[in-house]
Amino acid sequence: ADKPVQANDFINLFEKLSGKQPGIRKAHARGLCATGTFIPEQNAQFPSAPLLSGEELPVVMRFSVGGGNPGADERAPSTRGMAMQITLPGGSRHIFTGNNFPVFAGKDPQTFFGLLSTFLPDEQGNRDPQKTMQYAEENPSVKANLAWQQAAKTPASYANTDFYGLHTFFYALEDETPTKFRWHLVPDLGVKTLTEEQAQAKDNGFLAETIKQQLAESTVSYSLMATIGEPEDTNIDPSVQWPEDREQVRLGTVKLASAGGEQCTPINFDPNVLSAGFSPSDDPVLRMRSAAYAISFGKRLSGQ
Numbered sequence: 304a305d306k307p308v309q310a311n312d313f314i315n316l317f318e319k320l321s322g323k324q325p326g327i328r329k330a331h332a333r334g335l336c337a338t339g340t341f342i343p344e345q346n347a348q349f350p351s352a353p354l355l356s357g358e359e360l361p362v363v364m365r366f367s368v369g370g371g372n373p374g375a376d377e378r379a380p381s382t383r384g385m386a387m388q389i390t391l392p393g394g395s396r397h398i399f400t401g402n403n404f405p406v407f408a409g410k411d412p413q414t415f416f417g418l419l420s421t422f423l424p425d426e427q428g429n430r431d432p433q434k435t436m437q438y439a440e441e442n443p444s445v446k447a448n449l450a451w452q453q454a455a456k457t458p459a460s461y462a463n464t465d466f467y468g469l470h471t472f473f474y475a476l477e478d479e480t481p482t483k484f485r486w487h488l489v490p491d492l493g494v495k496t497l498t499e500e501q502a503q504a505k506d507n508g509f510l511a512e513t514i515k516q517q518l519a520e521s522t523v524s525y526s527l528m529a530t531i532g533e534p535e536d537t538n539i540d541p542s543v544q545w546p547e548d549r550e551q552v553r554l555g556t557v558k559l560a561s562a563g564g565e566q567c568t569p570i571n572f573d574p575n576v577l578s579a580g581f582s583p584s585d586d587p588v589l590r591m592r593s594a595a596y597a598i599s600f601g602k603r604l605s606g607q
């Protein structure tokens with residue numbers, strides 16, 4: 304049998320797909336840093352979480368385009384990412400790192416790795432979409448995400464994109480009843496996309512300018528939502544969405560103050576960094592992310 308896929312295999316594969324990009328994130332290479340505040344809302348499902356205790360908290364956010372290409376074309380209807388670090392009084396942190404699709408491309412790291420491998424060009428430098436199609440037939444857990452990618456339109460702005468945490472997390476402090484949830488971020492300015500024609504009229508890197516302009520003209524904010532899971536909803540499979548009718552709870556508002564700057568440079572947006580009361584699920588994709596992000600972070604800081 305094949306050796307199980309390791310975090311470093313992903314890093315090597317990203318470098319094969321996008322070329323060596325020394326000193327740059329191995330995924331989500333193109334991005335934009337922003338700052339703001341988190342205005343928490345207390346609620347019954349997260350009764351004494353310090354994160355939601357009522358104080359406004361400082362936020363550093365990084366928006367990004369999926370893939371390892373630092374010059375990725377922002378006119379393309381591909382993956383967008385959002386990483387957010389909230390700092391609590393006393394210095395502990397809570398990190399949320401999500402993408403603009405509601406379902407992940409694979410039930411585990413191995414399946415995702417296999418899918419990405421079908422994007423590698425052959426010796427003549429050609430990609431073979433047939434390979435990807437065949438892989439999807441053999442690995443149906445990638446299908447929901449591929450269908451989303453095929454239907455995706457170009458996001459009009461990071462301020463008009465929703466972002467999904469995808470994995471399951473838990474909350475409970477001391478003897479509280481545990482809450483099982485998945486989070487997502489809803490833009491208060493509404494989800495907006497561009498037609499192909501509108502997208503082609505923009506320049507390759509229009510997203511930074513667009514959100515700066517929106518910040519100058521209006522309030523840019525997001526609602527941080529938690530979907531509350533039922534016992535029968537999967538804890539470990541990010542390629543399966545929970546039923547639509549699950550209870551939605553507001554955790555608070557993220558309000559942007561500025562966009563641009565270097566505040567994100569020293570941050571590793573590891574999605575397993577959680578504040579008191581929160582814990583990760585055993586989702587193997589979530590577990591793999593900590594190791595992969597740490598390797599990428601180390602390479603970035605050491606110019607590799």
Ligand code: HEM
Nearest residue numbers: 313328330331365384385386401402468572595596599600
């Ligand atoms: C096995 C699965 C995955 C692997 C191996 C992986 C790998 C990586 C790596 C290496 C980075 C660069 C980290 C850095 O240099 O700081 C990254 C960034 C990122 N990933 Fe993942 N990832 C995975 C799954 C996911 C999932 C499920 C999501 C969304 C829920 C996601 C969203 C992001 C975002 C938003 C960033 C940019 C973070 C930033 O701005 O610093 N990734 N990923």
